Amino acid sequence: MTKKLTYLTGPLIDQNPITLQILGICSALAVTTSLATALVMSAALTAVLCLSSATISLIRHHIPNVIRLIVQIVIIASMVVVIDEILKAYAFGISRQLSVFVGLIVTNCLVMGRAEAFAMRNPVGPSVLDALGNGLGYSLILVLIGTIRELFGTGAILGVTVFVPVSEEGWFEPLGLMQLAPSAFFIIGALIWAIRSRWSQQVETPKLSLVKIGAKR
Amino acid sequence: MIGIDHLSPRSVGGVTIAQCVALIAPLAVVATADPERFALNLVAALVAALVWEGIFATLRRRVLSFHGVTTAFIVAVVLPPEIAIWQIVFAVSLGVILGELVFGGRGFGFVQPAAVALSLLLISFPELQLRQSTTALAVATVPGAVLLLLMGLISWRVLVGAIIASAVLLALRGAEMEPVTVATAMAFALVFLVCDPISAAATPIGRWIYGALAGGLVIVFSPPGAPTAEAMVFAALMSGVFAPLIDHVVILIHARREMRRHA
Numbered sequence: 001m002t003k004k005l006t007y008l009t010g011p012l013i014d015q016n017p018i019t020l021q022i023l024g025i026c027s028a029l030a031v032t033t034s035l036a037t038a039l040v041m042s043a044a045l046t047a048v049l050c051l052s053s054a055t056i057s058l059i060r061h062h063i064p065n066v067i068r069l070i071v072q073i074v075i076i077a078s079m080v081v082v083i084d085e086i087l088k089a090y091a092f093g094i095s096r097q098l099s100v101f102v103g104l105i106v107t108n109c110l111v112m113g114r115a116e117a118f119a120m121r122n123p124v125g126p127s128v129l130d131a132l133g134n135g136l137g138y139s140l141i142l143v144l145i146g147t148i149r150e151l152f153g154t155g156a157i158l159g160v161t162v163f164v165p166v167s168e169e170g171w172f173e174p175l176g177l178m179q180l181a182p183s184a185f186f187i188i189g190a191l192i193w194a195i196r197s198r199w200s201q202q203v204e205t206p207k208l209s210l211v212k213i214g215a216k217r
Numbered sequence: 218m219i220g221i222d223h224l225s226p227r228s229v230g231g232v233t234i235a236q237c238v239a240l241i242a243p244l245a246v247v248a249t250a251d252p253e254r255f256a257l258n259l260v261a262a263l264v265a266a267l268v269w270e271g272i273f274a275t276l277r278r279r280v281l282s283f284h285g286v287t288t289a290f291i292v293a294v295v296l297p298p299e300i301a302i303w304q305i306v307f308a309v310s311l312g313v314i315l316g317e318l319v320f321g322g323r324g325f326g327f328v329q330p331a332a333v334a335l336s337l338l339l340i341s342f343p344e345l346q347l348r349q350s351t352t353a354l355a356v357a358t359v360p361g362a363v364l365l366l367l368m369g370l371i372s373w374r375v376l377v378g379a380i381i382a383s384a385v386l387l388a389l390r391g392a393e394m395e396p397v398t399v400a401t402a403m404a405f406a407l408v409f410l411v412c413d414p415i416s417a418a419a420t421p422i423g424r425w426i427y428g429a430l431a432g433g434l435v436i437v438f439s440p441p442g443a444p445t446a447e448a449m450v451f452a453a454l455m456s457g458v459f460a461p462l463i464d465h466v467v468i469l470i471h472a473r474r475e476m477r478r479h480a
Contacts, residue, residue, distance in 0.1 A: 171301075173301065173304065173342055175341040175342070176341050176342065176343055177341035178341070180340070197276075
């Protein structure tokens with residue numbers, strides 16, 4: 001039971017897809033200007049990831065090895081189309097804001113990575129748990145960045161004003177920087193830094209190191 | 218813990234102290250306009266910088282450093298007096314952390330932390346106007362500049378390179394500008410942001426190129442007329458980013474030539 005749970009809890013921080021494996025950065029930058037879009041994107045990606053992992057894991061013995069990537073992409077793309085249509089039907093405004101990024105889940109390295117690295121080799125149960133864990137790990141980072149960017153960029157969370165801006169006779173001057181893509185880079189960078197200072201086993205060994213003067217070669 | 222060695226003129230601490238001494242006259246000139254407000258802003262900037270230095274020194278178990286003082290001084294001179302205190306704290310914190318402390322402290326980074334602070338502030342609040350240079354501020358910069366030049370902490374090559382490049386570009390633009398007006402507008406930021414010993418290039422030829430790049434960018438970034446403080450800040454940041462590349466290329470070309478000569 002504990003082993004099964006690690007499939008779910010591992011990707012939250014220890015194996016987090018964004019901060020450790022640096023996957024899915026593109027969408028993490030693009031859709032986090034507000035918390036609402038970040039939440040919908042997280043839900044869409046987690047749903048696609050779970051559905052595609054389950055499907056791929058189910059038919060993993062029947063997928064010819066040489067064309068496995070094509071089969072995986074076809075399955076993922078069909079799931080993405082389904083999710084995209086559902087969003088268009090029930091949340092048209094948000095789906096307009098997310099524009100191409102829901103469609104681009106097909107090419108999200110995270111989804112392909114989990115399909116290729118895990119679902120192809122494991123039974124359905126662990127595959128779904130692993131997909132859910134990775135989806136939640138991705139969502140955790142997206143929600144964090146979305147909250148920070150919306151709060152400091154507009155003074156509101158989910159559209160509810162927290163800091164009253166100067167334009168409405170408050171004190172808060174919205175940080176234009178937070179609504180620009182570089183701020184997401186800063187925040188992801190700072191998050192990675194904080195996580196690796198706390199869980200130092202995540203730090204990679206540097207490829208190059210300085211030669212110590214006076215040390216014996 | 219601070220020994221004599223840490224305060225010798227060629228050490229990091231010595232450089233910081235020399236820069237602080239050079240900044241006293243500009244600070245005094247800016248302070249005369251609105252002393253109370255200025256003192257408040259300066260204290261806010263100093264506290265923000267030193268608190269972050271303290272936090273990082275504690276986390277990294279190092280000796281407490283005080284290099285953020287120059288960042289706070291420069292930011293206090295350039296920022297307009299009517300700015301909100303939290304905006305100062307925001308700018309100085311980002312500058313000190315992202316421009317310096319993430320790399321390991323003064324001397325390990327490659328950009329000027331005050332330039333980082335000011336440019337992030339300008340990007341965040343696009344309607345903000347920096348304090349434009351005045352004749353008094355430019356004159357007050359001169360003694361500090363001479364001191365730093367004599368100590369070898371700023372390079373005359375960078376200064377001359379920047380002046381030549383901006384003069385050429387201004388002439389190409391066909392602008393009729395009094396040289397004194399341009400010099401007044403550029404003096405403070407040129408000495409303390411562009412010529413910073415850590416962010417500037419370090420090879421002799423690299424310094425010419427770096428200075429020319431900075432001086433050229435100032436004119437490119439400025440609207441028609443005298444160079445603005447905003448343009449100086451962004452030019453300092455951009456050229457600082459390119460300085461390591463310039464040095465690398467200069468050293469590479471030099472090494473190639475030496476190899477060929479001895480082949």
